[in-house]
Amino acid sequence: MDTAPPREYTVNGAGLRSAPAVPLARALSRRHPPLLQRSIRYHRPRAPFCGVGFCTGCLVRVNGIPNVRACTYEPRSGDRIRTENAWPSSRFDLLGLLDVIFPHGIDTLHGFRRPRMVVPWYHRVVRQLAGYGKLPTPGPAATPPPGELVDRPVVIVGAGRTGRWVGEQLNARGVRALLLDRRAPTQPEPALEIRSRTTVAFLPPPAGTTGRRFRLVATQPGSSALMVRAESVVVASGGYDTSLLFPGNDRPGVLTADGTLALSGDHGAPPFTHAVVVGGGQRAAAMLDRFGEAVDAVVAPGAIEPQVTARATNLGVPLYPRTIIARANGHRRVRSVLLASRGRGASFEVPVDAVVLAHRRLPNNQLLFQAGARMSWRSIPGGYYPELDPAGRTSVPGLFAYGTVAGGAGAPADASTLAECVVTNAGPWPDPSPSIVEEMPNELDGYYREFLDRPRGRGKTIACACEDVLLEEVEEASRAGFRGIEVVKRYTSLGTGLCQGRYCLPDALLLLAILEGRTPPEVGYIRQRPPVVPVTLGALAELPEPAPESAA
């Protein structure tokens, strides 16, 4: 790999080179995340936020194909890459004026109705503003490779630490499982069959009585789609760092811990020089371990754990427990954050160029929802987890969950129990008892109550970055009597963008619980619509034809 030549390509016409297997966003990150994108409604500057291929912070056009995520796309020599949805450039975008002219947002639900003679013109203008990229204009179409059909007794979704343990335990019992992982390949593991860069996008509930129980649809960027038939599926899809609500929470430089790691690579420098890390637990500690030199403060919505305090003290980093992030200042990148101690403390400003969100790690539970597993709410960290028996069986026969997504640490001993159960598959499928719901309230509950009571000052608080939905719009929907996440989703379009709600629903649930005066599980959850990540029509068209099977 070291001897492989660098990749040479152009970005908006300017020549660029980077090492092979380096994602574009990382190649473009110097001391700051690259400003690649303008948001869909207000053309606010956006940079990579999640870093793992879900959010809309880094969409670019590659060789005529729109909406390619720079955070996961590894450029090839000769690529022509252009930014989209901005004129003349993503740094200086004329339509960015919309953000200034409409400080409280554009009400497309009630506005643009009068005078009636002008309505068709509104339609024309507003329609032109919609959408990210333009129609694809790819070169001469190569015949797409046919989709692949694979049949395995066991599929493991996620080849991280815990997924591999399960794979090894199955190996020891003479069952070779197929592991699917959405990330680029890491160290080779000859004993395991791992397919990297393969994202399971659709896991329908088990069908029929003949043949394999499950049919998974997976997408492989730049390649064909994959359909896998399997008798058992182990979901070990891990977790992700989620968002936080505050004015300016979408500014370039506000990014998740996942995003920070992705833009830094295994050994590289972080995309900032002076960051505030948000969070008081294990993830914040990991950020200090890796990027401590570039961290200026640790801020937590609630308490800060000793593991973080110890590290911060060693590094001389000040700690701000029980502190509200009142605003991120700056336009094209973060210049400072405004903090305030909870309990009506005075606010103070800290000059930083990044806000690293490491306060709340949630399970990648979308496939479990899709497959119909019974899920229950855990107030800490505030997310839905599958109901499981001790062996890791969900309520769906043949479907297991393990590791972070199952809400456990994922101990090797448990992998052994789970593997034994997968292999023997003995006896009737048990009905897992509901997990014990912790009684402690989520620390963000009190945090958001205070946050909502405070004057918010200038600046938009983005409740859903993909669709540019403002916190004010969610509050307005609630005030108007639209209750429940399913209805608020449809009313505001929150959660209907490219990230499929990963980065807006967790906060929206807590928020609506406060606004509606009930618990998050009463606010409900959206139905997890397939696919989990966008899958191209071309890939779907080439899906292998499944053998006829009795309908679900």
Place this chain on the structure above:
Amino acid sequence: MNVPSRREYRTVIVGAGIVGLFTAYHLLRAGAGPVLVLDRGFLSSGASGRNGGGVRQQWETRATVRLAREAVAAYRRFGADFGYNIWFRQGGYLFLGGTDADMARLRKVNEVVRSEGLDARLLDPAGVIRIAPELNPTGIAGGAFLPTDGTLYPFPAVWGVYEAVRRLGGEVVLGLEARGVRTDAGRVVGVTTDAGEVTTGHVVNAAGGWSAEFAARAGLSVPNVASRHEILATEPLKPFLDPMIVRLGDGLYFSQTMRGEIVGGLSLPHPPGTEGGMPTSPEFLRAFARAMVGLVPALRHLGVLRAWSGFYDDTPDGLPVIGEDPRLPGFVQANGFGGHGFMLAPATTLRVARSVLGEPTDLDPALFSPGRFRTPGGPRPAEGLQLG
């Protein structure tokens, strides 16, 4: 919560979709309150929140063309009347024919539509491509186009009528199921719900895909059959497509919304009935993608964002059921819209409301009445253009 505030209503409407809500609106406007609308789901949980937003006036039956023309006029006024912008955009409906039989059908539709004074056009393949240049001309024998057809956002239409109903004093109770209908001396006297019984003289069955189920709870057997249809939305693109496109043959339809997403579906056979719920199938994703990639090759690189499904409420003759059921006085049917309830709702519900009030309507009983299925010989298939 979730409990009606009164014990007695003049009318109880089952189903808070666009049909139920619009019916309540017309009744309240006529001063015929109090009205209660019940729905066991949330607002827009049924077909009113699951359809593709198409509104067309091209039909085989003249009566439907007239209703549709009225509906288009109402949707044009919607923003002014209801305070919500439904983004009704008249980009036209472009039907594609692939065979001589398709073209014969489109010609027949075109004659009816033109004779009603609408500017419908028949197109040769070149004319089709002029309207939608992104289409692959292979396999297109011609088309039919009506520029005043269009698309809208279903959700704000539901919000708007919902708020108007409540403003006019109507009551909408969500998350409450109507369990049955109480009768006395052969006519409706009440509705039983999970929150007890309410007294009423009129029940409107606007339960969409579940209308046969609710009719059965009133002891009435109806020929309505729920059929599941799947639909999907893609990533948003800058606008490139003005009309809604519908292809005869495989029933492929799609349009580009104001948000830039391509929203569309395709007719796939599914087992009838509502028992299987509303899942998405890999077969649909594959079939829709194959059809789209064939018709608009550039979209091969476009990502599908989400797929969902919903129920059409189909009738044997392809026409809705509107009016009081002759077997049970006080029980008014407003269903069987076969996937077109939303586009016709402002017009059809005016007739439903009149039926509730006991007033005559201009609807031909042979085409729309609940009793038509039990006349000797039964109804003949009347409306064949069941797509999009």
